Amino acid sequence: NGKVYFWPDSDISSAKISFSQFGGTVVLFDNVSYVKIDGFMFENCRGNVINTTDAGVRNLTVNGCIFRCIGADVVYTKECYDSVFSNNMIYSTSCGGFDIGGGGGDSQTCACNIITNNEIHDYAIDDTVYNPAIRVRGAGMLVSHNLIYNAPHEAMEFTGGNMIIEYNEVHDVCDETADAGAFYTGLDGAAHGTVSRYNLFVNVGNDKFS
Numbered sequence: 001n002g003k004v005y006f007w008p009d010s011d012i013s014s015a016k017i018s019f020s021q022f023g024g025t026v027v028l029f030d031n032v033s034y035v036k037i038d039g040f041m042f043e044n045c046r047g048n049v050i051n052t053t054d055a056g057v058r059n060l061t062v063n064g065c066i067f068r069c070i071g072a073d074v075v076y077t078k079e080c081y082d083s084v085f086s087n088n089m090i091y092s093t094s095c096g097g098f099d100i101g102g103g104g105g106d107s108q109t110c111a112c113n114i115i116t117n118n119e120i121h122d123y124a125i126d127d128t129v130y131n132p133a134i135r136v137r138g139a140g141m142l143v144s145h146n147l148i149y150n151a152p153h154e155a156m157e158f159t160g161g162n163m164i165i166e167y168n169e170v171h172d173v174c175d176e177t178a179d180a181g182a183f184y185t186g187l188d189g190a191a192h193g194t195v196s197r198y199n200l201f202v203n204v205g206n207d208k209f210s
Contacts, residue, residue: 020044020071031055039064046071056102058082068092073099073131083113090120096131097123103138104160108193110140119147128152128176132184136163144168152176157184162193171202180205 006017023046029035030053042049042065049067056079063086067074070093075085080102090097097120102111113136120133133148135157142164148155151173158165165183174180182204183196 018044018069020046020069023047023071025049025051027051028053029057029060031057032060033058035059036061036063037065038062041066041068042074043067043069045069048072048074048076050075050077052077052080054078056080060084061086063087065089067097070094073097075099077101080113081111085113085115086117088118090118090133091122092125093123094126095124096135097133099135099137100141101137103140105139108139108161110162111138113141115141115143115146117145121148121150124151124153130154130157130184132157136160139163142166149173150175153180154184155182158194159185159188159191160194161191163195165194165196166198169200169202170204171200172204174205176206 025048026042026045027050049070057077058081060080060083062075065088067088067090072094073096074090074093076099078101080100085098098115100113100115102113103109115134123133124131130153132154133156134143134146136143138160139162144166146168149171152175155170155173170182173182182201
């Protein structure tokens with residue numbers, strides 16, 4: 001009958017209640033370069049916030065933004081090069097956070113992307129498995145100094161070669177799954193050269209699923 005009923009679990013007399021009818025991508029890049037998104041707040045959308053076509057993007061900077069109440073991944077790129085994702089806050093997402101692809105192939109072309117100093121928590125609320133806070137695909141990316149916590153499954157996933165994963169802090173993940181780890185990688189015989197070092201893991205897993 002076209003009606004939606006909301007049954008709150010606490011007093012909402014002073015709460016802000018919103019409902020999103022927008023199911024598409026907020027920002028779609030098609031073969032663009034030198035774009036900076038700085039200091040924005042994105043909230044209450046049901047699709048990806050930032051997406052790219054197959055043509056991809058170069059020299060994209062996403063810095064100092066807040067992403068919350070998102071119905072899919074926050075950023076999804078297919079071919080991304082020479083880009084920086086830094087100092088962002090991400091929380092309350094149905095799926096994951098950053099899903100960044102670029103580089104790789106037989107020559108292990110360097111994507112030269114950097115994902116650093118982001119805080120990502122309370123993600124993968126609805127699609128609870130294999131939706132990490134950060135996923136990198138391809139070759140030649142740096143993932144460093146990120147804080148990731150409060151998630152039902154993995155924190156990070158990296159496939160491809162010549163990645164550097166360092167100085168990340170991860171706690172209270174894999175909270176609703178058994179036979180799981182904070183970092184996922186492998187299943188690619190051509191992948192080589194990736195370094196994971198100086199990462200801190202605290203409270204990974206849940207005893208009730210052991």
